[in-house]
Amino acid sequence: MAGFTTRTIHALHDVALGAVVPPIHTASTFLQPTEGGEGPFEYQRGSNPTRTDAETTLAALEGARHSFAFATGMAATGAVLGTLHAGDSVIMGLPVYGGNYRWATIELPKRGITTHFHDDLNRLSDEDFDESTRIVFLETPSNPTLRVTDIRRVVELAHRHGAMVVVDNTFLTPYLQRPLELGADVTVQSATKYLGGHGDLLGGVVSTNDDEMAQQLHLAQMVSGGVLSPIDSYRLIQSVKTLGIRLDRQQENAHRIVEFLRGRDEVARVLVPGSFDEEEARIQEAQADGLGGLFSFELLPGKDVRAFLGRLEIFGFAVSLGGIESLICLPASMTHGAYSPEDRELAHLSENLLRVAVGIEDVEDLIADLAQALDAA
Structure with missing residues (x-):
């Protein structure tokens, strides 16, 4: 069977008039x-x-x-x-x-x-x-x-x-x-x-x-x-048609950024697929071909989340994910704002949990943006 991107580009056959774009x-x-x-x-x-x-x-x-x-x-x-x-x-x-x-x-x-x-x-x-x-x-x-x-x-x-x-x-x-x-x-x-x-x-x-x-x-x-x-x-x-190319870059950027955040004193924890325990790490490796371009992290208690967000220059503070641009949101009050307080607690959605959707920008610029925002927190 042809590879993923080849199938994506050539999925359509008998296109009208022989045009390569339908x-x-x-x-x-x-x-x-x-x-x-x-x-x-x-x-x-x-x-x-x-x-x-x-x-x-x-x-x-x-x-x-x-x-x-x-x-x-x-x-x-x-x-x-x-x-x-x-x-x-x-x-x-x-x-x-x-x-x-x-x-x-x-x-x-x-x-x-x-x-x-x-x-x-x-x-x-x-x-x-x-x-x-x-x-x-x-x-x-x-x-x-x-x-x-x-x-x-x-x-x-x-x-x-x-x-x-x-x-x-x-x-x-x-x-x-x-x-x-x-x-x-x-x-x-x-x-x-x-x-x-x-x-x-x-x-x-x-x-x-x-x-x-x-x-x-x-x-x-x-x-x-x-x-x-x-x-x-x-x-x-x-x-x-460019999904594979984009996701390769997003995954590469996400990996670099996760490693950077794990070395910062302001960060309490970083969540990626398989980071919960060894069992989930084994499952992720067995059923998926990568970790994707999205992760979450929490600042330590006492750090100012709003000051951090206010200093970001490249990362956009917005819902959604998966685009070529990098975005950050606060799930507890944004994407998951409909949760009851009880379910929010059961799901471990703290007010300091930040979800990061990594884009395809130059990773050095993304890391520098996070660094100066963490300094402000």
């Missing part, structure tokens, strides 16, 4: 045969040639039979969770992205669906399942504590109880981790992040090898209308 089809509707039947495309919400091209490319990255492009990452997650019915239940890791937490605590209860949060899915057991359990939803590494979950183990356990495993793979992308190859039933990603990579589009993707789930996801696109636009589909096709 065209953008912005039509909202398509003429139909007057003698009866349907043409290959009818209405943009149901399908569109450019979105189909994007989905074909995304499926090639995941090694999936089916991929579906949505307008946002939350639309993608919502489509998956939307396949549940009243009386069903979900097991979800904690911490989990704040938007997923909102879905679990606000939207699912309206539908008669229960969520059971678990702060360490590596300790999941048969006793955590019952007849209502339909989905185990996990992030690995988790957002923002970078806890690592053994996907194969959770899959074996969930399938024994007739439940599906859904993995949010936004942080590592299929370049570094391929959950479907490890037995997961569905992957979701925010295409806004590493797949798009330039902070200029919103998108989400769901991938699966399950034909029945694929039918439900296509129906979700039709019913909700939360689909990726043709123009954003085109931009996503172009952006993912």
Whole structure:
């Protein structure tokens, strides 16, 4: 099989007119045969040639039979969770992205669906399942504590109880981790992040090898209308072609910065995938091809977090991640602000925890920026 970046660039075949870059089809509707039947495309919400091209490319990255492009990452997650019915239940890791937490605590209860949060899915057991359990939803590494979950183990356990495993793979992308190859039933990603990579589009993707789930996801696109636009589909096709190159640079930068921070007296701890304990380090090495370009760290008690943030010149103080620009945020009050105080404590989201999304800038400049900001703290 061809390598990842080769597949990304050459995923599309029979491109119109032989063009190496596919065209953008912005039509909202398509003429139909007057003698009866349907043409290959009818209405943009149901399908569109450019979105189909994007989905074909995304499926090639995941090694999936089916991929579906949505307008946002939350639309993608919502489509998956939307396949549940009243009386069903979900097991979800904690911490989990704040938007997923909102879905679990606000939207699912309206539908008669229960969520059971678990702060360490590596300790999941048969006793955590019952007849209502339909989905185990996990992030690995988790957002923002970078806890690592053994996907194969959770899959074996969930399938024994007739439940599906859904993995949010936004942080590592299929370049570094391929959950479907490890037995997961569905992957979701925010295409806004590493797949798009330039902070200029919103998108989400769901991938699966399950034909029945694929039918439900296509129906979700039709019913909700939360689909990726043709123009954003085109931009996503172009952006993912450089995913491997960007992530290589982001990982290299992140490694250098982590080593720098571990040597600073102002820093209490640095969290990377596998840093929690030796077991998680072994799991990360076994199921992923790298650590990614994101990590978190805490300043020592008494250090002024706001003074640190106020002195940053290159790092932007903003939510999101995966772009070519470096960003820092405070998850407890920003990305995970929807958490209840009890769940925030259970997830170990302190007010001083900083999440760092490393870009592709010159690493010496990034380190110098952090150094002068730490001096100010």
